[in-house]
Amino acid sequence: MFAGNVSTILKRISTAAARAQRAPEDVRLIAVTKTVGADNIKEAVDAGLRSFGESRVQEAQKKISALRSHIANRAVEWHLIGHLQKNKAKYAVGLFDLIHTVDSIGLAEELSRQAEKAGKVQRILVQVKLSGEETKHGASEEEMLSLLARVKEFGNLSPEGLMTIPPFFGEKEKARPYFRRLRELRDKAEAAGFRLRELSMGMSDDFEVAIEEGSTMVRIGSALFGERKA
Numbered sequence: 001m002f003a004g005n006v007s008t009i010l011k012r013i014s015t016a017a018a019r020a021q022r023a024p025e026d027v028r029l030i031a032v033t034k035t036v037g038a039d040n041i042k043e044a045v046d047a048g049l050r051s052f053g054e055s056r057v058q059e060a061q062k063k064i065s066a067l068r069s070h071i072a073n074r075a076v077e078w079h080l081i082g083h084l085q086k087n088k089a090k091y092a093v094g095l096f097d098l099i100h101t102v103d104s105i106g107l108a109e110e111l112s113r114q115a116e117k118a119g120k121v122q123r124i125l126v127q128v129k130l131s132g133e134e135t136k137h138g139a140s141e142e143e144m145l146s147l148l149a150r151v152k153e154f155g156n157l158s159p160e161g162l163m164t165i166p167p168f169f170g171e172k173e174k175a176r177p178y179f180r181r182l183r184e185l186r187d188k189a190e191a192a193g194f195r196l197r198e199l200s201m202g203m204s205d206d207f208e209v210a211i212e213e214g215s216t217m218v219r220i221g222s223a224l225f226g227e228r229k230a
Helices: 002-019 038-046 057-071 086-095 105-118 141-153 172-191 207-212
Strands: 028-032 051-054 077-080 098-102 122-127 157-163 198-200 217-220
Touching (some): 038 057, 086 105, 098 105, 105 122, 105 157, 122 141, 141 157, 141 172, 157 172, 172 198, 172 207, 198 217
Parallel strands (some): 028 051, 028 217, 051 077, 077 098, 098 122, 122 157, 157 198
16 A cells, blocks of 8 residues: 555656756655554665655654664665754754754854754755745745855855745645745845756645656655654
């Protein structure tokens, strides 16, 4: 059953990419494993998935430890897609290949400091808040360029792109302006001299629209694993 879900999602990614005259391999599937147990993640690895997104540092620690022997030599990547507090930066640097949710200079500075201690260059995305929702995190459009400029100064951070979470509408077309705007902001940043190849946008309900608007990473949980239990 799970392998069938993976196949269906990959076909939908390919079809959406074709509509936008893009190559399907330019879009990476991030399997969101928040609240998903280690056994289900093993099944996902066995089905060929290699990129996994977690929202909480502590939950990720337990799973990565439990899965260490199963994922050895399988080139599995772990992505932090949830909000990160500065006091957990040390642990995030130790766990994640890519952090999608850098939203302030203070967090960037702490991540760089911890990455330097670990002898690592931490790959990151800058999260941009495009809605007025108080529950959403992210730098504002106006703050984005200055945040990127500061991030570029930190020797132990590698900024690779932008990320956003639009409001939930229940109708995927309503999310399109948010995805389009993030792409426009990426293009603006690149015109200013930044190299940002990644756009992390789109989830189970709207990822096809996100791909049509330029997403390079789609974060999909419920369409793969079913609705969350918590």
